[in-house]
Amino acid sequence: MTWYPDLGPIDFFPVADSSSLRAVGWLDSDQPFDTGPTSKDDFERLCELLVDPWHPPWTYAGYHRCDLCAYTGGPSTILFRGHTIRIGLVNLFVPSGDVLYVAPSLILHTIDSHHYRPPEEFLAAVRACPPTRSMDYKRALLAAGGRSLLRPGSMT
Numbered sequence: 001m002t003w004y005p006d007l008g009p010i011d012f013f014p015v016a017d018s019s020s021l022r023a024v025g026w027l028d029s030d031q032p033f034d035t036g037p038t039s040k041d042d043f044e045r046l047c048e049l050l051v052d053p054w055h056p057p058w059t060y061a062g063y064h065r066c067d068l069c070a071y072t073g074g075p076s077t078i079l080f081r082g083h084t085i086r087i088g089l090v091n092l093f094v095p096s097g098d099v100l101y102v103a104p105s106l107i108l109h110t111i112d113s114h115h116y117r118p119p120e121e122f123l124a125a126v127r128a129c130p131p132t133r134s135m136d137y138k139r140a141l142l143a144a145g146g147r148s149l150l151r152p153g154s155m156t
């Protein structure tokens with residue numbers, strides 16, 4: 001998986017303006033990352049958002065494998081408290097004010113199995129994030145600069 005430092009800019013998506021995007025959880029085995037406990041409630045909230053995440057209409061950005069796993073590349077599905085989440089294909093966009101965090105679905109696995117600890121400001125945004133198919137979410141997404149994600153390479 002392409003590595004980006006937590007809370008840094010991310011140019012993974014071919015859009016004209018990615019200035020509001022902040023990377024979270026784009027880990028690589030050659031790069032240090034924060035570890036520590038993430039609460040079960042925060043983990044479950046992430047699971048809920050990743051059951052049916054919003055995604056740009058024009059692409060699926062490729063399959064992410066876990067670089068921290070020695071041999072398997074990590075799981076393709078995670079089951080937690082009745083939620084079934086497919087891992088590796090999609091990303092989660094979490095709007096917060098004028099910032100749009102983007103985390104790979106693999107973040108569930110790296111928290112669960114590799115003790116990765118996402119930044120607190122991201123977890124706060126996750127707690128406040130409306131359901132991904134709601135109008136509130138779409139409004140927050142657009143306010144956070146998400147409009148540029150609607151069309152690849154377009155100026156907004």
Ligand SMILES: [Zn+2]
Pocket residue numbers: 066067068069073074109110113114
């Ligand atoms: Zn792994």
